[in-house]
Amino acid sequence: MSLTAGLDEFVRPNEPLAPRTWFRVGGAAEHFATPRTEDELLSVICRCRDEGTPLRLLGGGSNVLVRDEGVSGVVLHLSSPAFTAIRVQGNTLVAGGGARLGHVISTSVREGFAGLESLVGIPGTVGGALHTNAGGRSGDAGQFASAATVITRGGDAIARQRDEMVFAYRQSSLDELVILSVEFQLDKGDPEELTRRMQKQWILKKAEQPMGHQPTGRIFKSPRGMSAENLVxxxxxxxxxxxxxxxxxxxPNFIIVDESGAKSDDVIRLIDLMRSRVTERLGVELELELEIW
Ligand SMILES: Cc1cc2nc3c(=O)[nH]c(=O)nc-3n(C[C@H](O)[C@H](O)[C@H](O)COP(=O)(O)OP(=O)(O)OC[C@H]3O[C@@H](n4cnc5c(N)ncnc54)[C@H](O)[C@@H]3O)c2cc1C
Incomplete structure (x- = not known):
């Protein structure tokens, strides 16, 4: 039986990944799965588990560089409505793991929930933000999460409560294959005041990253007490x-690439050069924040 037999309505072969990442370079996924329901999601996970096929999950592609040779096995993508819904229950906002972080932030501000507006300007999905504990000077995604549902590589769904989740600088204990949904328990605030705060934060954030049209990615974690940007x-x-x-x-903690002709390998060689130059000149070993697939 072929790996995707019976799954071909939502699994495509040889799907280019470059348009799905912020760097817009790199090769294709051997198979690309966009399940439409949780059952379809589980069927891909279980098939890969049984066949020993490599399986990865791509969110918004803002922290991933795909190698030029592409990715073997299956790449999952949670873009179907079943995985992107956002709803409010009392003081809790519940978001699907595939929901855009920007949509979650604007919903929370509109509903008068305070906190998430500090994450404005961070690209990608809620699942990606929790997996990487994305954040900045004014807070991290993990600090607002009160519960999450994850699915393991074995196909088991597990509910995690706040006291079972640990978040540190760009690190999260939510490292299972799929973050299916996340609950954020938030304080109430005034929507107008929150909108002003969000706009201010947006302006600050835009000033400190590459221009919106440039294919780009953030490269290194900041070592304790230092800034990767300053070191570079x-x-x-x-x-x-x-x-x-x-x-x-x-x-300088971002690499930008030419729209035409750049290779993923150019980015990898530049990263190696940056790393060795920083070690040679400043004696500091930089650790990657970006994932290279
Ligand atoms: C212009 C720019 C600005 C940025 N600014 C910031 C910033 O201020 N602060 C910061 O911390 N980061 C920043 N980043 C990095 C990046 O945006 C974050 O790491 C983001 O949270 C990644 O989310 P994503 O959905 O794009 O994940 P992807 O890049 O698609 O994936 C990253 C990792 O998360 C995993 N993942 C994604 N979705 C799920 C899911 N549903 N379940 C389980 N695992 C999942 C993937 O498997 C992969 O391991 C920036 C990047 C860019 C390009």
Whole structure:
């Protein structure tokens, strides 16, 4: 039996991943699955488990660089409405793991919930934000999560309560295959005041990242007490190029790539160069925040 037999309504072969990532480079997924229901999701997971096929989940693609040779096995994507719904229950906002973080933030502000507006400007999905504990100076996604439902690689759905979840700097104990949904328990606030706060935060955030039209990605975690951006800058790397990849002048912890002709390999070689230059000049080992698939 072929890997995808009986699943071909929602599993496609040889799907280019570049348009689904922020870097817009890299190869294709051997199989790309967009399940429409939880049952379909479980059927792919169980099939991959039984066949020993590699399985990964792609959210908004803002923290992933796909290698030029592509990804073997199955890449899952939770873009169907069953996985992107956002609803409010009393003081709790419940979001599907595939929901855009931006939509969740705007819903919470509109409903007069305070907290999530501090995450405005972070691209990607709720699942991606919880998996990476995305955040910034004014807070991290994990601090607002009160419960989550996850699915393991074995196909088991597990409900996790607040006291079973641990979040640290760009780290999360929610490392199962799928974050299916997340509950955020939030304080009430005034929607107008929250909108002002969100707009202010949006302006600050936009000023410290590459321009919206540029294919890009954030590269390194900041070592404790230091800033990755400053370290890359101090190592004299701003504007350094390898092929079609360049260290962003505006924010040196980002790499930007040329729309035409850049390869994923250019980005990987530039990352290696940045890392070795920072170690050589400043004696600091930088750790990747970006995932390379
Ligand atoms: C312009 C720009 C600005 C950024 N600013 C910030 C910032 O301010 N702060 C910050 O922390 N990060 C920032 N990032 C990095 C990135 O946006 C975050 O890490 C984001 O949360 C990743 O979400 P995603 O949905 O795009 O995940 P992806 O990049 O698709 O995936 C990242 C990881 O999360 C996993 N994942 C995704 N969805 C799920 C799910 N539903 N269940 C289980 N696992 C899942 C993937 O398997 C993968 O391991 C920035 C990136 C860019 C390009």
């Amino acid at each position: 800058d101090q190592a004299g790397l701003k504007g350094t190029r390898v092929g079609g990849a360049e260290v962003c002048d505006r924010h």
